[in-house]
Structures are given as structure tokens and as C-alpha cells.
Amino acid sequence: MRWTVFTLICCSWTAHGLIRIPLRQMLSVRTQLRASNRLEDFMRDHQPDVFNRRYAQCYPPGIPSLRLGKSSERLYNFMDAQYYGLISLGTPKQNFTVVFDTGSSDLWVPSSYCVSEACAMHRKFKAFESSTFIHDGRMFGIHYGKGHMLGIMGREVLKIGPLTVKNQEFGESVYEPGFVFVMAKFDGVLGLGYPSLAEELGTPVFDSIMNQKSVDQPIFSFYLSKSKMPRDPEGELLLGGIDEALYSGPINWNPVTLKSYWQIKMSSIKVQGALTFCPRGCQAIIDTGTSLIIGPNRDILALQQLIGATPTSIGEYLIDCARISSLPQVTITLNGVEYVLTAESYVKRELMGDHEICFSGFQGEDLYSSTDPLWILGDVFLSDYYSIYDRGQDRVGFAKARHTRYATLEAEMDR
Incomplete structure (x- = not known):
């Protein structure tokens, strides 16, 4: 890696x-x-x-x-x-x-x-x-x-x-x-x-x-790359707007529910379309400062079991790397739009010496909330989806990140 x-x-x-x-x-x-x-x-x-x-x-x-x-x-x-x-x-x-x-x-x-x-x-x-x-x-x-x-x-x-x-x-x-x-x-x-x-x-x-009116629009956006190519950018913060070349499909907007964190309403989380977490809705913090998806301990424990993750003595969860292709999808629903995470997205692969070890990208923590249960959507989610933060209209937008952009441009230039 x-x-x-x-x-x-x-x-x-x-x-x-x-x-x-x-x-x-x-x-x-x-x-x-x-x-x-x-x-x-x-x-x-x-x-x-x-x-x-x-x-x-x-x-x-x-x-x-x-x-x-x-x-x-x-x-x-x-x-x-x-x-x-x-x-x-x-x-x-x-x-x-x-x-x-x-x-x-x-x-x-x-x-x-x-x-x-x-x-x-x-x-x-x-x-x-x-x-x-x-x-x-x-x-x-x-x-x-x-x-x-x-x-x-x-x-x-x-x-x-x-x-x-x-x-x-x-x-x-x-x-x-x-x-x-x-x-x-x-x-x-x-x-x-x-x-x-x-x-x-x-x-x-x-x-x-x-x-100080230094940007045209009160917007900033994040692209977090998954590319392993040495010449590809690893990520980008764009102040003042959106780069349409970095995502595909429509932008789906979510109103901010509490103006402190970039906090929005999350309708549900499903594993392989079956078991649903927070069926009556939750709150989600959109956070570029953490790599994980964090949720209530009870829900995360059940989710870890569904994806076959095994707990360690220090609270982390291991996954058999050979089983990644057969693991279930996890679907997050935000404002009526489903965001699908495959195991390739939510499993973190790391090399320990000559061996590859796989860890779950989910972690449990009971976070304080005066209303709905609170989750955090970190880079496990944000590296799949281009995210836009609009202070003018107090909303967060998501669109499918275009991770093939730079490889495609390079191939066209070599023709």
C-alpha cells in the first residue's frame, strides 16, 4: 500500500x-x-x-x-x-x-x-x-x-x-x-x-x-483520491466552488441540521439491503478529519458481525482478506438517496511486514447527542463520494467521485 x-x-x-x-x-x-x-x-x-x-x-x-x-x-x-x-x-x-x-x-x-x-x-x-x-x-x-x-x-x-x-x-x-x-x-x-x-x-x-470576499461562492469541496498511481493527485480541497471533472452524476444536497459540525440527517444504514440501523433516522457528522465511519457501539457491533469482522483485544476488528469479494454491501441513505459502499471501500488493507492484514473501517463510539443517534462519516465514505460544503445555503452535497479521471486523461494524451 x-x-x-x-x-x-x-x-x-x-x-x-x-x-x-x-x-x-x-x-x-x-x-x-x-x-x-x-x-x-x-x-x-x-x-x-x-x-x-x-x-x-x-x-x-x-x-x-x-x-x-x-x-x-x-x-x-x-x-x-x-x-x-x-x-x-x-x-x-x-x-x-x-x-x-x-x-x-x-x-x-x-x-x-x-x-x-x-x-x-x-x-x-x-x-x-x-x-x-x-x-x-x-x-x-x-x-x-x-x-x-x-x-x-x-x-x-x-x-x-x-x-x-x-x-x-x-x-x-x-x-x-x-x-x-x-x-x-x-x-x-x-x-x-x-x-x-x-x-x-x-x-x-x-x-x-x-x-474578505476572496472567493466567488461561499462553497468549498473535497476530493479524496483512491488512486495508487504515483502521478495522480491524492486529494484536493477546492475553495470557492465545485470541479465537475471530479465527480459524475447529479449532486444530491442535504440541509445542515445543526450549524456547528457539518451535521445532516441520515435516514438509515443497511447491510445487504436487509438489517437496517437507525430505522427512525439518525444524525451524521461529515468529517474529513477522520478516516473511519463511527456509530453507536450497539449498532457497530451488530454491523461487524454481519460483515464477518473479528474483534481484537484492543477494540479493532479484523477481516479475512480472502473474503473481501464476498462481503455484503453497506448502504447509507441520505435525503432519499442511497450511497452504496462495497467491501473494497469499507475494508482497510495494510501491509504488516510481508503480510496483508485487513481491518474494518467501522468503529463503535457512543457519541453525545441531544436528539437522534449520532454517526460520523469519515474518509471511508468521503473517498467514494465528492463532498461539497455550502455555507450560503447551509447544505452538504454528494456526488460519485470520478476516480478514473486522471488515468483516462493520461491514456488520451499517450494516443
Whole structure:
């Protein structure tokens, strides 16, 4: 399985307010730990309160947090983040790799004053080298299970490809606890959720882009490639519009039900058209920051049994790679449209030495929701379907991703 983990080609094309940001794939932290035979120890030391609690309230309402006026914090699931891209901050510019994350709303990168081991492994922002840096003075803190991320806030010139965002609020982390940040190949996170999701770090980046009228339309879209061809792009974030060459068929739109995450109504999930989960409807968070599909523990357990997945001692599920072609389809229904995932989509193949091991792309977690049961549709779903996020009409669109586009273009050029 081919994964490229570091260098990034800068933005390739801009026209009519469209900003293309190439995305690169990386090994998730979970995969790196698994490959080094450290996952079991890590999960034992950190369960149950570290990962996949990003969307739950980590503490009951009323418990003081690190920031005034905020009673609870969210937990970021960096263990399965897979796609990242390039930004720069400051004058002259300082480059950083970030996860473009629809499941959060803040921008942060490591500070040159950071004292954690994780910061030594990543690029650090040097405020004293930038002529455009404005010190904010406020502190921010985010709970991460076994500890807190701590940082200070500032304002700076942000560049995303050729696009310039002036006076953008962002966080400089000065303390990053935990081993996950050491293993992560990205430096920071650029959140693309709604302002209400922000941990009070100021105006989210895409809101700044809209306010400064830097794009023609208040829309951004993601293409997450499945290609194994070395010259094919691994993914793309398009700010300001949609690329019709990257999908086929109609776009099916879903209204946002809660303006924080990109949260929509999910009608049902079926396995081989038979057993139905959430028959009375659920809520689904559309999240580019995690690779998995996550649902309530009880439903996921039944689903794992239906696809023949075997549990391990650390909560992961193995699948016999030889049986993939015979496994059932999983169908997700959104706003009356069925989205079919084959086993090739929901089974994650990984090489461990000379052996191929297959893991289920589904994971159980009982996430807090005041209404319907809550699911998360991550890259297992989003790599099959081109996704469009429309802030103008508060809706999310999906269309079948066209993964043969680049191979077809190359073949035509060789004729």
C-alpha cells in the first residue's frame, strides 16, 4: 500500500475565485503504532478517554475549562486523520502542513516556545521573525483526555495557495501532551466547521475568506483520491466552488441540521439491503478529519458481525482478506438517496511486514447527542463520494467521485 508522507506541491491552478489546494495522504497514527507493534500498549494506557471522543462532551456542563465562559471542550480524533495540505503564516511566510478538518473550526500550529516533545518533531511558528504578527494575549486550552493542549493566540497573514487572508486569528500551541502529536505527520489543524464550533479562537478561516470576499461562492469541496498511481493527485480541497471533472452524476444536497459540525440527517444504514440501523433516522457528522465511519457501539457491533469482522483485544476488528469479494454491501441513505459502499471501500488493507492484514473501517463510539443517534462519516465514505460544503445555503452535497479521471486523461494524451 503506497502512502506519501511529507513533501507537498503548492497550489496548482487558480481562476474565477477558485483556489485549489492539493492534499496528500499519510499513514494515520493508528497505522503507525500498529506497524511498530505499539498500538496495544498505547490503547491500554489511554483508553477509554482519549480517542474517538471528539464529538462527545468530555466533561459535564458546568465544569470550568481553561477558558473563561466555556464549560466543556471537545476532543480531537487525530489518530485517524489521513489527508493534509500546505499553508503559510507570517511575513516572510512560514510553511506548515495542516489537516483541513470539517470536524473542527480552529486554526492552530506549534509555537517556537513550545516545550513538548511533539513540537520538536514539527515546524514551529516564530512570531519574532514575522513583520505582520499581532500578539493577542489570550490563552486557549483544549482537553485531550490525559492532558490539555495549551497555547496563546495571535493574528497573522495566512496564505492558502495563492489566496491571502489578512489578520487571521490563530493559536500557537506551547504545550502538546501525548504521543499522538509526536507521531502525527502534520503540524497543525485548519478547521472548516461553523463558528459556533470554535473554541473561541476568533473567526474561523473560511468565514474570514468569505468576509474578505476572496472567493466567488461561499462553497468549498473535497476530493479524496483512491488512486495508487504515483502521478495522480491524492486529494484536493477546492475553495470557492465545485470541479465537475471530479465527480459524475447529479449532486444530491442535504440541509445542515445543526450549524456547528457539518451535521445532516441520515435516514438509515443497511447491510445487504436487509438489517437496517437507525430505522427512525439518525444524525451524521461529515468529517474529513477522520478516516473511519463511527456509530453507536450497539449498532457497530451488530454491523461487524454481519460483515464477518473479528474483534481484537484492543477494540479493532479484523477481516479475512480472502473474503473481501464476498462481503455484503453497506448502504447509507441520505435525503432519499442511497450511497452504496462495497467491501473494497469499507475494508482497510495494510501491509504488516510481508503480510496483508485487513481491518474494518467501522468503529463503535457512543457519541453525545441531544436528539437522534449520532454517526460520523469519515474518509471511508468521503473517498467514494465528492463532498461539497455550502455555507450560503447551509447544505452538504454528494456526488460519485470520478476516480478514473486522471488515468483516462493520461491514456488520451499517450494516443
